[in-house]
Amino acid sequence: MNPHIFMGNPSQAFSRSNRHTANDQSYILDEEVEFPDGKLITSRTDLNGIITHANEAFVTMSAWSREELIGQPHSILRHPDMPKAAFADLWHTVSKGEKWHGYVKNLRKDGRYYWVYATVIPNIRNGKIEGYTSVRRRASSEMVKEISDYYQQLCAQERE
Numbered sequence: 001m002n003p004h005i006f007m008g009n010p011s012q013a014f015s016r017s018n019r020h021t022a023n024d025q026s027y028i029l030d031e032e033v034e035f036p037d038g039k040l041i042t043s044r045t046d047l048n049g050i051i052t053h054a055n056e057a058f059v060t061m062s063a064w065s066r067e068e069l070i071g072q073p074h075s076i077l078r079h080p081d082m083p084k085a086a087f088a089d090l091w092h093t094v095s096k097g098e099k100w101h102g103y104v105k106n107l108r109k110d111g112r113y114y115w116v117y118a119t120v121i122p123n124i125r126n127g128k129i130e131g132y133t134s135v136r137r138r139a140s141s142e143m144v145k146e147i148s149d150y151y152q153q154l155c156a157q158e159r160e
Contacts, residue, residue, distance in 0.1 A: 029111040035061065041116065041136040047129065049074045063109040074134075079107040083154035094122050094132055103139050103147040115139040115148075 041061055044053035054062075054069045062069065062077060069076070078087070082105055093100040100120045107113055116136035123131045139147075 029113075031112045033061065033108060033112045033114045035114050035116065035138040037138060039138070042134065043069075043074070044123070044131055044133050045074050046131045049132075051076075052131065061108070061114055062106070063112075068109075077106040077108075079105040079113050081105050081113075081148070081151060081155065083151050084158055085154055086151070090120060094120050095129070097122050097124060097129060103143060104136070105148070105151070115144045117143070 039057045039061075040055075041058045042053070042055045043051055043058050045051055051069050051072055051074055054066050059066050059069065064072075064076070075087075086102060086104070090100045090102065099122075100118075102118055104116050104118050105113055106116060115138075117139040118134055118136045120132055120134045122129045123133055
């Protein structure tokens with residue numbers, strides 16, 4: 001799998017506790033929340049993707065309280081429109097100590113969603129990965145349109 005499949009042009013790409021189940025989509029609203037210009041969402045996780053830090057922008061955009069986020073898997077934000085291949089690629093890349101970039105559609109606690117351009121960086125100390133830091137910024141509307149169409153195709157292939 002190409003470790004940079006979600007960098008740049010998506011045509012190059014191949015790829016819960018305390019919330020509703022992934023199979024229950026009745027809580028999902030088809031309503032996007034605008035990501036504010038100039039804001040950055042940051043979070044840190046342990047090796048298993050459990051959130052250990054969430055900045056205020058993360059709390060605001062996710063609609064979860066900091067207390068609800070800390071200790072939860074980062075997948076608490078996973079929108080069902082996201083292809084499994086995106087997260088498989090993310091984990092494959094960062095577990096090798098490499099930086100990952102990609103477009104991600106996140107699900108808020110209230111059922112609405114928001115798009116980000118994410119960079120995930122392994123936290124390495126003494127040559128050993130100790131966790132991960134993610135920095136997310138607003139995704140351009142042009143790329144969201146292009147990548148969302150592509151992600152729909154990937155999700156359809158994954159269901160086959």
